[in-house]
Amino acid sequence: MEFKTVLYTISQGTITITLNRPDKRNAISYELIDDLKAALEKAAASPCHVLILTGAGNAFCAGMDLENLQQLGGRTHEQNIKDSETMASLFRALYEFPKPTIAAVNGAAIAGGTGLATLCDFTLAVPEAKFGYTEVRIGFVPAIVSSFLIANIGEKRARDLLLTGRIFSAQEALQLGLINEIVAPDRLMHRTHELATQLMENSPASLKATKALLSSYTRAQLGRQLESAVQENAAIRQTADFKEGIASFLEKRKPRWKD
Numbered sequence: 001m002e003f004k005t006v007l008y009t010i011s012q013g014t015i016t017i018t019l020n021r022p023d024k025r026n027a028i029s030y031e032l033i034d035d036l037k038a039a040l041e042k043a044a045a046s047p048c049h050v051l052i053l054t055g056a057g058n059a060f061c062a063g064m065d066l067e068n069l070q071q072l073g074g075r076t077h078e079q080n081i082k083d084s085e086t087m088a089s090l091f092r093a094l095y096e097f098p099k100p101t102i103a104a105v106n107g108a109a110i111a112g113g114t115g116l117a118t119l120c121d122f123t124l125a126v127p128e129a130k131f132g133y134t135e136v137r138i139g140f141v142p143a144i145v146s147s148f149l150i151a152n153i154g155e156k157r158a159r160d161l162l163l164t165g166r167i168f169s170a171q172e173a174l175q176l177g178l179i180n181e182i183v184a185p186d187r188l189m190h191r192t193h194e195l196a197t198q199l200m201e202n203s204p205a206s207l208k209a210t211k212a213l214l215s216s217y218t219r220a221q222l223g224r225q226l227e228s229a230v231q232e233n234a235a236i237r238q239t240a241d242f243k244e245g246i247a248s249f250l251e252k253r254k255p256r257w258k259d
Contacts, residue, residue, distance in 0.1 A: 125181075
């Protein structure tokens with residue numbers, strides 16, 4: 001299986017999926033979503049014991065691709081629902097991946113990029129990494145990521161990040177419990193593989209069973225939350241504020257909100 005927007009490499013019991021659009025700061029395109037979903041399915045079916053997710057170049061993932069943002073305003077409600085369902089299924093596939101996952105965050109991880117980085121079991125980040133759920137700044141709703149975020153850090157802290165849309169540092173992400181370690185850039189992948197080796201010393205059957213057990217605790221509630229999130233994600237795209245937010249972002253100006 002060939003991928004156009006991700007690299008898929010196997011080494012000593014680990015599979016590394018690298019978001020590979022460095023010229024776009026690994027921004028999320030429709031093609032990348034499809035490739036990443038397929039890569040996760042392939043990795044889940046493989047004999048690998050640990051999955052590593054990282055980004056090519058100087059960024060982990062800068063959020064939604066600008067070209068895709070331009071297309072969103074002209075899509076039908078049915079297309080918006082399908083888009084939202086696809087993103088929700090991607091995030092859930094990573095969150096419920098049957099084997100241990102490690103995100104090696106080599107740079108900025110913004111909006112959907114923050115989601116991908118923090119849905120892994122372990123998240124290691126360089127000191128310069130930046131995070132942020134910036135959707136409200138462009139008239140969007142951080143609907144799908146909100147369910148996972150509340151489970152990670154609690155409602156009060158989630159409200160702060162989701163309602164302000166502010167950018168925050170790796171140090172704050174560590175304090176919030178969104179990442180596990182801050183690692184120097186030249187040691188990031190070494191430390192990631194060191195952690196992977198530590199995990200592989202454990203029983204593969206026990207790791208798989210433990211992950212399945214943890215997922216079972218939240219599966220029903222998460223399913224209900226994601227159903228609501230998909231509807232909200234699609235509905236906001238029909239609003240004047242969303243269209244103005246996208247236009248102002250692309251035109252690099254402050255938005256003039258209608259509502």
